Every structure is written in structure tokens, then in C-alpha cells.
Amino acid sequence: MAAPESILVSLVRSGPPAFAAGAWFKNAVCAVRGDQAAVSAAVGDLNTPEACQGHDAATKALLDWLGEKPAIVACDLHPDFHSSREAARLAHELGVPLLPVQHHHAHIASICAEHGVEGPVLGLALDGVGLGTDDKPWGGELLRVHGAHFERLGHLRPIALPGGDKAAREPWRVAAAVLHALGRSGEIAERYADEAGAPTIVAMLDKGLNSPETSSAGRVFDAAAGLLGINRRMAFEAQAAIDLEAAARRHIDAHGWPTPLDYVIEADSRLDLLPALGRLTEETDADTGAARFHATLVAAMAEWATRAAVRTGIATVACGGGCFLNKLLVAGLREKLPAAGLTMLEATRLSPGDAGLALGQAWIAQRSL
Numbered sequence: 053m054a055a056p057e058s059i060l061v062s063l064v065r066s067g068p069p070a071f072a073a074g075a076w077f078k079n080a081v082c083a084v085r086g087d088q089a090a091v092s093a094a095v096g097d098l099n100t101p102e103a104c105q106g107h108d109a110a111t112k113a114l115l116d117w118l119g120e121k122p123a124i125v126a127c128d129l130h131p132d133f134h135s136s137r138e139a140a141r142l143a144h145e146l147g148v149p150l151l152p153v154q155h156h157h158a159h160i161a162s163i164c165a166e167h168g169v170e171g172p173v174l175g176l177a178l179d180g181v182g183l184g185t186d187d188k189p190w191g192g193e194l195l196r197v198h199g200a201h202f203e204r205l206g207h208l209r210p211i212a213l214p215g216g217d218k219a220a221r222e223p224w225r226v227a228a229a230v231l232h233a234l235g236r237s238g239e240i241a242e243r244y245a246d247e248a249g250a251p252t253i254v255a256m257l258d259k260g261l262n263s264p265e266t267s268s269a270g271r272v273f274d275a276a277a278g279l280l281g282i283n284r285r286m287a288f289e290a291q292a293a294i295d296l297e298a299a300a301r302r303h304i305d306a307h308g309w310p311t312p313l314d315y316v317i318e319a320d321s322r323l324d325l326l327p328a329l330g331r332l333t334e335e336t337d338a339d340t341g342a343a344r345f346h347a348t349l350v351a352a353m354a355e356w357a358t359r360a361a362v363r364t365g366i367a368t369v370a371c372g373g374g375c376f377l378n379k380l381l382v383a384g385l386r387e388k389l390p391a392a393g394l395t396m397l398e399a400t401r402l403s404p405g406d407a408g409l410a411l412g413q414a415w416i417a418q419r420s421l
Contacts, residue, residue: 057092057093057110057113058090058091058092058093058114058117059090059091059401059402060088060089060090061088061089061090061091061165061166061401061402061411062087062088062089063084063087063088063089063165063168063415064087064168064170065087065170066086066087067084067087067418067419067421068122068123068124068418068421069083069084069085069118069120069121069122069123070083070084070122070123070124070125070126070414070417070418071083071084071111071114071115071118071122071124071125071126071139071142071414072084072125072126072127072139072153072410072411072412072413072414072417073107073111073125073126073127073128073135073136073138073139073142073410073413074107074127074128074135074406074409074410074413075128075130075133075135075155075158075182075406075409075410076097076098076099076128076130076133076134076135076406077097077180077289077405077406078094078096078097078403078405078406078407079094079095079096079097079098079103079106079107079135079406079407080092080093080094080095080110080406080407080408080409080410081107081110081111081114081135081410082114082410082411082413082414083114083115083117083118083122083414084414084415084418085117085118085119085120089165089411089414089415090114090117091402091408091410091411092110092113092114092410093110094403094407095107095109095110098133098134098135104134107134107135107138108138111138111142121146121148122146122148123148123149123421124143124148124149124150124151124417124418124420124421125139125142125143125146125148125149125150125151125417126139126150126151126152126153126413126414126416126417127139127140127150127151127152127153127413128152128153128155128158128182128183128409128413129152129153129154129155129182129183129184129185130155130182130183131152136152149421151413151416151417151420153412153413153416153417154182154183154184154185154202155179155182155183155184155190155409156175156177156179156182156184156190156191156193156195156372156373157175157177157195157197157202157412157416158409158410158412158413158416159175159177159179159182159372159373159404159408159409159412160173160175160177160195160197160202160370160372160412161197161411161412161413161415161416162372162399162402162404162408162409162411162412162415163175163370163371163372163397163398163399163404163412164197164370164397164412164415165411165412165414165415166397166399166400166401166402166411167370167397167400169368169370169397170199171198171368172196172197172198172364172366172368173196173197173198173366173368173369173370173397174194174195174196174197174205174357174360174361174364174366174368174369174370175193175194175195175196175197175202175369175370175371175372176193176194176353176356176357176369176370176371176372176373176385177190177192177193177194177195177372177373178191178192178193178269178270178353178371178372178373178374178375178376178381179191179268179269179270179373179374179375179405179406180220180268180270180271180289180290180374181220181266181268181270184204184267185204188210188264188265188266188267189264189265189266189267189268190207190266190267190268191208191266191267191268191269191270191271191373192207192208192267192268192269192272192323193206193207193208193267194206194207194321194323194356194357194360196360196364196366197370199416199419200416200417200419200420205321205360205364206317206320206321206322206323206356206360207267207321207322207323208267208268208269208272208322208323208324208325209267209322209323209324209325209326210265210266210267211226211229211230211233211265211266211267211268211271211272211275212229212232212233212257212260212263212264212265213225213226213229213263213264213265213266213271214228214229214253214256214257214262214263215253215256215262215263216262216263216264219271220270220271220274221285221286222284222285222286223274223275223277223278223283223284223285223286223292224244224247224278224284224285225253225278226271226274226275226278227243227244227274227275227277227278227279228240228243228244228250228253228254228257228278229253229257229263229275230275230279230326230329230330231243231279231330231333232254232257232258233326234326234329234330236330237254237257237258239333240253240254241254243333247284269373269375270290270293270374270375272325272329272349273292273293273296273375274286274292274293275329276296276329276332276341276342276345277292277293277295277296277342278292279329279332279333279341280296280299280332280335280338280341280342280345281338282295282296282299282338282342283295283296290374290377293375293378296342296345296346297342297346297378297379297380299338299339299341299342299343300339300342300343300345300346300380301380302339303337303339303340303342303343304343304346304380307343309343309347309384310340310343310344310347311344311347312328312344312347312348312350312351312352313327313328313331313332313344313345313347313348314327314328314331315327315328315348315351315352317352317355317356317359321356321359321360323352323356325348325349325352328344328345328348328352329345331344332344332345346378346380346381346384347384349381349384350380350381350384350385350388351388353381353385354384354385354388354389354392357369357389357392357394358389358392358394361392361393361394367393367394367395368394368395368397369389369394369395369396369397370397370398371385371396371397371398371404372398372399372404372408372412373404373405374403374404374405374406376398376399376404376405377403377404377405382398
């Protein structure tokens with residue numbers, strides 16, 4: 053029986069039948085039988101009844117394709133997603149184990165599954181957000197992944213999100229948080245004088261009120277866009293990052309890659325991009341600033357991975373998460389990682405973002421039995 057509206061991925065080894073429910077954004081599900089994985093078409097973000105119904109229909113279709121009871125059901129670590137609740141219900145109904153999988157572990161595992169890698173890899177997992185094992189929002193992670201196991205080797209320096217989820221839609225808020233972290237909160241009201249909430253944001257950051265911190269790489273893109281005046285409010289998901297990439301490409305196409313800005317890799321492998329973000333306020337041309345931001349990100353990621361490779365002896369770097377939809381970031385790392393003697397793995401048939409996540413969940417689930 054063919055898997056309906058699905059991408060079939062051949063795996064390098066057979067394993068027990070497994071089902072994975074995906075996450076929240078761009079949800080897709082996955083079933084694995086033998087050495088074949090079927091990943092459904094994305095049903096969308098699970099914030100509407102129609103998308104939830106699409107998830108349930110895709111689940112039924114792939115369970116029918118599986119043709120037998122899965123030995124295990126996997127889902128995202130976040131328990132409140134519709135996909136996670138349905139996975140828990142399904143596992144209970146079938147009497148099989150439920151395996152919640154950390155979001156960024158799944159991103160890197162998806163890349164491993166596509167490339168048939170069974171040994172340990174370093175993972176650069178860069179995206180908007182995913183629940184971490186410490187119950188905090190992650191999104192800029194350096195991981196060591198080996199099958200069902202992972203270790204968090206490092207992460208981006210966390211940035212505050214004044215207003216919580218609202219900051220994820222309004223890049224100027226994240227930009228303000230960066231200025232505050234740099235000790236430049238006095239500039240916020242002047243730089244964003246036409247934002248009525250600017251004084252309130254300063255007070256929130258001063259007191260730490262409704263300003264959760266995240267290591268999200270996606271919010272770093274937002275901060276850069278907000279500091280350069282490229283995007284203050286997003287009309288759709290990732291608009292700030294898309295606008296920032298377009299601005300950078302205009303400069304790079306005309307002038308080539310610029311010199312990176314400063315960043316710091318701390319002794320505990322925490323990557324601090326705040327020095328570079330602070331320098332963006334000095335740029336008089338937004339396109340130039342966007343290009344310098346991208347050059348900095350490429351240089352920082354390459355050095356971050358190279359240091360980890362020296363420390364761990366692992367020379368393969370898997371790159372997963374929605375930030376790798378950014379073609380400039382990918383192109384830069386394709387040049388720098390091999391130049392450092394490292395092998396770069398990236399998504400080929402599936403999206404590096406959440407639409408490909410379920411494959412990683414299922415791959416991990418198989419190896420956890």
C-alpha cells in the first residue's frame with residue numbers, strides 16, 4: 053500500500069515499527085516500517101481546528117499504511133501540543149510506550165536519518181523555539197547526538213523576550229532587549245520613539261517582568277532586523293529573517309561577503325552574539341548591516357562547531373532547524389565547515405524545519421527500544 057501524500061525515505065537499517073506525531077508548527081507525521089519511513093505532507097500549524105483535523109487524518113492514513121501496531125509512539129517534548137496529546141492518547145489506546153523527544157534532538161536526528169548516519173554527530177540546531185529539557189525555550193543549540201541520546205554542548209546566549217510571545221512577532225522588542233542587555237537601555241526610548249510601548253518595555257526589562265529568556269537563533273535574526281530598521285512587526289512567521297536575508301543578498305551580490313563582526317565563544321561553549329548585534333546600530337546602510345550580520349553568523353557557527361570537533365573528536369556536523377532555510381547561512385557553512393576539515397550534513401528531501409521533524413522523532417524512537 054502506498055503512503056498517501058507522503059515522502060518515502062529509505063533508511064539504512066530496519067527497525068521496529070514506529071509512529072511519530074511531529075510538533076506544533078508546520079506539523080507533519082511519520083510512520084516507519086522496515087527500512088522505509090513515510091513522512092506526511094505538512095498539515096500546517098496546529099492552531100486551528102482544520103489543521104488539527106488534518107493532523108488526525110494524516111495519522112490515520114499513515115497508521116493504515118503501517119499495517120501493524122507501532123511498537124512505540126513519539127511526540128514533541130512539549131505536552132500541550134495537539135500532536136503530543138493525540139500521541140499520548142494513541143499510545144495509551146494501543147498499549148505501547150510514549151516517547152517525548154526533545155525538539156532539537158529530533159531536528160538533528162532527522163538529518164541523520166536522511167543521510168543514514170548511525171554514529172555520533174555534532175548538531176547545529178537553529179530555529180525559532182522548542183522546549184528544552186530544562187523547561188526553557190531553546191533554539192540556538194550545539195548538540196552531540198548519537199541515536200537515542202544527545203548532549204547539549206553549548207547554546208546561544210539567551211535573549212529576553214519582553215511581552216513573551218508578543219516579542220516573537222515584534223522584532224523591535226527583541227532589539228530593545230539586546231540594547232538593555234548591552235547596558236544601553238537609555239537608547240531604547242529614543243530609537244523607538246514612535247513605539248508607544250517603549251518606556252514600558254524598559255521597565256519590564258529592568259524588573260524582569262514577563263520577559264522570559266530564550267536561546268533562540270530565530271530571535272537573534274529578529275533582533276538584527278529590528279536594530280537595522282528592516283522589520284519592526286511581522287505580518288507572517290519568519291518575515292523579519294526573510295527580509296534580513298534579502299537585504300544581505302543585495303549587498304553580497306553587489307560587493308561580496310563583508311568582514312564579520314565580533315562575537316565571543318565562552319569557556320562553557322556559550323556563543324555570545326550580543327557584541328555583533330550592538331555594532332549593527334552603527335551601520336548607516338541596512339543592507340550592509342544585514343550582510344555583516346550573516347557573515348558574523350557563518351563565522352561564529354563554523355568556529356563553534358570546529359572547537360567542538362576538536363574537543364569531541366567528531367568531524368561530522370548535522371545542520372537542522374528552520375534557520376537553515378536561509379540560503380546565505382547554508383552557503384557560507386558549505387564553504388567554511390569543509391575548509392575546517394568537517395563534513396556538513398543538511399536536509400535534502402525534507403525540510404530542515406518542523407515539517408521534517410517527525411522523521412527524527414521516529415528515528416530516535418526506533419533506537420530507544
